[in-house]
Amino acid sequence: MTNATPNDLPHILLIGATGRTGRLILTSALHRGHKITALIRPSSSLPSVQTLSTIQGSPLLAADIFSALSTITGPIVIISTLGQTRTSGNPFAATTSPPLFMSASATAVVEAVRTSSANVQKVIVMSMFGTGSSWQNLNFLMQWVMQVSNMKQTLEDQNAVDGVIRGSGVRFVMPRPAMLKEQVGLPVKALGDSGEGAGFMPSISAQSVAEFMLDAVVSDEWDGKTPVLMN
Ligand SMILES: NC(=O)c1ccc[n+]([C@@H]2O[C@H](COP(=O)([O-])OP(=O)(O)OC[C@H]3O[C@@H](n4cnc5c(N)ncnc54)[C@H](OP(=O)(O)O)[C@@H]3O)[C@@H](O)[C@H]2O)c1
Numbered sequence: 559m560t561n562a563t564p565n566d567l568p569h570i571l572l573i574g575a576t577g578r579t580g581r582l583i584l585t586s587a588l589h590r591g592h593k594i595t596a597l598i599r600p601s602s603s604l605p606s607v608q609t610l611s612t613i614q615g616s617p618l619l620a621a622d623i624f625s626a627l628s629t630i631t632g633p634i635v636i637i638s639t640l641g642q643t644r645t646s647g648n649p650f651a652a653t654t655s656p657p658l659f660m661s662a663s664a665t666a667v668v669e670a671v672r673t674s675s676a677n678v679q680k681v682i683v684m685s686m687f688g689t690g691s692s693w694q695n696l697n698f699l700m701q702w703v704m705q706v707s708n709m710k711q712t713l714e715d716q717n718a719v720d721g722v723i724r725g726s727g728v729r730f731v732m733p734r735p736a737m738l739k740e741q742v743g744l745p746v747k748a749l750g751d752s753g754e755g756a757g758f759m760p761s762i763s764a765q766s767v768a769e770f771m772l773d774a775v776v777s778d779e780w781d782g783k784t785p786v787l788m789n
Contacts, residue, residue, distance in 0.1 A: 567590070567591055567592050567593075568592070568632070568633040568634055568635045568679055568775055568776070569592065569594070569595065569630045569631075569632055569634050570587055570592050570593070570594045570595070570634070570635055570636075570637055570775065571594075571595050571623075571626055571630065571634055571635075571636045572584060572587070572594055572596045572597070572637050572639075573596075573597050573617045573623075573636065573637070573638040573663065573667070574637075574638055574639035574640040574641065574684075575594075575596035575597075575598060575604060575639075576596075576598055576599075576602045576603075576604065577640070577641055578641075578764055579639045579641075579684060579738070579764045579767055579768055580639040582764055582765050582767075582768035583637060583768045583771060583772060584610070586769060587775075588609055588610065590772060592609075592775070593609045593610075593611075594609065594610050595610075595611045595612075595626055595630055596610060596611070596612050596613070597617055597622065597623065597626045598612060599614070599616065600614045600615075613625070613626045613629065617640060617663040617666065618659060618663050618666055619666055620665075620667075620670045620673070621670075623666055623667055623670035624670040624674050627670060627676040628674065628676065630676060633679050634676055634678045634679065635678070635679050635680055635681075635682060636667060636680075636682070637681075637683075637684075638660075638664070638667065638681070638683045638684065639771075640660045640684075641655075641684075641712075642660065642711055642712040642715055643655045644708055649703050649704075649707035650707045651708065652708065653708050653711050657711055657714070657715065658714065658715050658718055659715065660715045660716065660719050661715055661721075661722050664683065664718075664719045664722040664723055667681060668681075668722060668723070668726040672728075678728075679729065680728070680729040680730060680731065680781060681723065681728050681729070681730045682730070682731045682733075682775065683719060683723055683730065683731075683732045684733060684735070684771065685719065685720060685732045685733060685734045685735075685784060686712070686716055686734055687734045687735060687737075687753055687786050687788075688701075688704055688713060689716040689717055689719075689720050689784075690720045690734075690751070690784065691752045691784075692734050692751065692752050692753040692784075692786050694752060695752055695753040695754050695755075695756055695786075696753070697758050697759065699759075700737075720732065720784070729781055729782070730782065731774045731780045731782075732783075732784040733748075733767065733771065733774075733780070733784070733785055733786075733787050734751075734753065734785065734786045734787065735762050735767045735787040735788075736753075736756065736761050736786065736787065736788040737759070737760070737762070738761070738762065738763070738764045738767070739763055739764070740763065740764070741763040741765070742763065743765035743766045743768075743769050744762075744763055744766050744789040745766075745789065746762065746766050746767075746769070746770050746789065747788050747789065748780075748786075748787055749785060749786040749788070750785065751783065751784045751785065751786070752786070753786030756788060757788075760788035760789075761788065761789065762787050762788045766789055767787060
């Protein structure tokens with residue numbers, strides 16, 4: 559982490575601020591002194607805070623992301639914590655998000671960044687352990703669950719996000735957290751892209767992921783990387 563003061567901290571455009579990890583990022587980023595603009599669906603809401611601007615729109619529309627960017631001056635980092643949702647946490651529960659909606663959003667983000675004159679420094683996207691090259695080091699049980707349950711839709715979407723962001727030419731960080739758990743932030747163990755050495759059933763607190771992603775806003779250590787994260 560650098561010693562940036564609130565005056566030179568990048569403004570964060572947060573997509574997914576109403577989700578589990580997104581809310582933690584929002585709270586911690588405000589605490590760290592970032593100004594935040596959250597792009598949320600018209601059906602969702604966030605509490606009113608002085609340094610938080612909430613803009614209603616769709617993360618799938620480049621025009622809505624472009625509009626949100628045009629309200630911000632100075633350096634910007636875009637953070638996306640969108641997630642495929644289901645009716646419950648059970649992997650077999652019915653999906654409530656369209657297939658490939660996260661990758662549609664990633665495409666929209668890239669288009670907005672390319673066409674906007676805003677000073678976007680990087681895009682930080684929350685991926686997951688199992689995506690891309692990390693599939694080989696996910697244990698057989700999780701591989702099986704992801705292939706036979708409705709988590710398959712999440713995996714397909716995360717793999718598509720990975721391809722869109724990597725192929726975009728936009729500076730990125732795409733952490734691949736292990737299974738999320740509650741608890742406060744714990745020290746983060748960042749493995750390589752493939753997650754070699756992760757062990758049988760690694761996990762990480764959502765708070766730790768939030769802090770890692772915010773550290774990556776002001777550090778170039780993880781630029782262009784997709785580290786597997788665990789506690
Ligand atoms: N769960 C795990 O163990 C785990 C582990 C590693 C990585 N991950 C990844 O981490 C990411 C974040 O997970 P999370 O549990 O923090 O997220 P989450 O609580 O499920 O939040 C989902 C977010 O996506 C938005 N969203 C869902 N469907 C949408 C749609 N059709 N259009 C627009 N927005 C939509 C939601 O907005 P609304 O509030 O408006 O619905 C919400 O802000 C996911 O990509 C997941 O794959 C999860």
